[in-house]
Amino acid sequence: MLSLKKSLVFLTSAALLLQVSSVAIAAEEEIEYVPLQEEVLNPLGAASVWDASTQSILFKLRNGLTGKVTVGSDKYELGTQVGSFPASVQLDGTTAMIPEDEDFIKTVNLQNASANILDIAHQPPASTIKVKATLETEASEQKGDSIDDPSVWIHPENGNKSLIIGANKKANPGGIEVYNLEGKRIGAYGVGKMNNVDVRYNFKLNGKKVDIAASTNRTTNTINIFVINPQTSELTEVTGNYLESNMEEVYGFSLYQSQRSGKMYGLITGKEGEFEQWELYDNGNGKVDGKLVRELKIGSVTEGIVADDEYGKFYVAEENVAIWKYDAEPSGGLLPEAKIDTVDGIRLTEDVEGVTIYYAKDGEGYLIASSQGSDRYVIYDRKSGKYVTTFMIEDGVIDGTSETDGIDVQSFGLGDEYPDGIFITQDNTNVEPDGSIANQNFKIVPWEDIAEGAKKKLKIENQNPRQLKARK
Template sequence: MTIRLTVRASALVLCTTLATSFALPAQAAGIDGVLPKAETAPLFDDEAGGNANADDPAIWRDAADPDRSLVIATAKQGGLRVYDLDARQVQSIPAPAGPDADDKPGRFNNVDLVQGLRPGGTRADVAVVSDRGNDRLRIYRIDRNKPGGPLTDITDPAARPVFSADQAEINEQKTAYGLATWTDRTTGRSYALVSRRNRTRIALLELIATPAGTVDYRQVRTLDLPSSFRLPDGTSWTPCAEPDELPQVEGMVVDPTDGTLYAGQEDVGIWRIDAGLTGTPTLIDKVREYGVPGTYDEETEECTPGADPGFGGKHLTADVEGLTLVTEPDGDGYLLSSSQGDDTFVAYDRERDEDNEYENAFRVTAASTRLDGSEVCDGAAALNAPLGRRYPNGLLVVQDGQETPGDGDREATGFKFVDLGEVLDAID
């Protein structure tokens, strides 16, 4: 079943170059900065670097020994990387190849965790990954004591493409992109919510543990977010982008308490949606560029912005990227979003009763000449739980899209580890 909102379809997305034309608020330059405590080794998106490009992290807590907790992170065509709390790599898993040499290779985009699945009848924590290259989910069992590395692929061989009808359609790469997991506390069933690249669609997939010890999935329903928007002056606006591209969603997170999905439509803003993909989505905040017309230039492959009509938000600069939650037992806490266009992170009240009001913003800034901050951040993950002696106040991991120092002319990416206690101090 597909739920469609009554909006006009369009084939345009806001180019990130549009954001550069906006002057940031005066307070943006003076917001608090927090310092990273560790960073991963740089990844390089070239042949010598295994075409690895840091994207999205997840934090797995070892309940028996929190000091041995792990960060599991995607590296796109470079597959998966697993790090300890000192940001040292403990495992690298390549993305699978395509069926044939001419087909698109595997490309791991986003990752999230599920606790308590029972593949083969045995309880397991798993990492769920969106394989954009093959349009599938990949599922990895987590066992900290396993020789050779903590992750084992238990994806069911029968797992089918998430969105595509065949390999030809997969090769067009309108495929599985953003991802968030959710376990329904009422039924105990676990799900993955998956967005589609260059489209506005989100799919709800139920994760199915099999007696053979694998994990499969089935589609429950889909929802299409708007691609065109009615502005207060009565005009219609569609974000600018390349032909045949719609404003996609990537960053997503589900509040486990009430099953609320927060989805970042990159050039539009943040949506609040029932995780079952029922009901009407609510746009809780807009990017500053919301409503600004743009003209796509095929020669430069960039958008030229027009006059700003003044309908945008005040806190987010496109793209909206990594979303994560800081949860507290009493229901308080924060929704954090990467505001990629101005290298900040924006905090909103977690409580729906407060309408997810804006709280504050912060930056992850350089701690030294060797330990830089986070720029143009794609993915983020927070865990508000003690993680041993290194992070007794919890941990925030953020992607760094401009890792420095790099290696000559090679562009580098990586991940920064930040004490969550310092983040909460900055927000408060």
């Protein structure tokens, strides 16, 4: 990537000689500008977001100190102190550029090195186990980069009738696709280029509780919402009005069902680091409408996002930087609470794509992230954020996975074949037994294979996603 550093020249008039045949003379002062996030904050492991409402970059250093830089102003805030740049902060496209100031940069570096509060845990080196997929879904009907993100829906009475709902970015018909637990495609809904999909339960619509699947639609730049019929396994679209995003192109997506307020939210990420939180509600006409309740801009491209409904948090993967932890309530502010891990090639290798939550009992469980650049999946403790282990899906009767986009995990039993739940992942390169390349698909690993393969056995606990509760 070419550096964004550039010189902006400011002319200050030294004098104007108002005489015939005189020449106006201007003295030039050259001020060097640098991108604040890319060249100052990101290398330090600091957190930063763009606040569109104030045209400001808000940041948090590793010692917990917060700061603020505002476009058009030569002032900056660092904790309780206010300082001055030699000129005003500028905006180059979507990039905040600050005048290069040795005092500011030195102070930020010293403060950042003084303590480590932002990083939730000191992460150890990676250790990797190997597992094999036992099932794969039918390949996509479209060639190229089509299959993206899966989500598992649990049938309320019969786990064998549970479904895999996947997003397809090739809208012909593409859209949302539905598979049974044998991997057979049993439904396809060509509503557009769908990117990420998520499922939640007990949403109040038309006076009764229903299960919904929702997804980002890159064709219409909206959130699309479907009701899942447990009797027929069919989806019915219930997308209402007011669900069109303000960002240039929607990308990642997660649902968040608050255990505190009972409200349902859609969380969207964008290719420029945008984030929007939408409250979803019954519009009284059998459809679901939404209203934007929070927005911010993270430093760079983000896709993977997942909400922890019990703890009221969400995790977002800034693909080449870090995994961040945020308060998921709309009043939760703009800056992250903590950093789970850094994308430094040790445990996480860019791009970091999918993220998902394994719900165990009593608030225990795991956060899992796909490290696309290393074809690995990284597991962290859900409560402490501490690194647990890494696994990869190697070739077996079914081929292994590579360059994964979306993932999902389900701890609840899925009938006879998967009594301890599953891990499901997108496979970028789907290799047939004869070595030929097929279209993309999803691969499934029984959770117990991962849990029992770890050096220290992981939890195997059936947590019903319909019975979550608020936790601290």
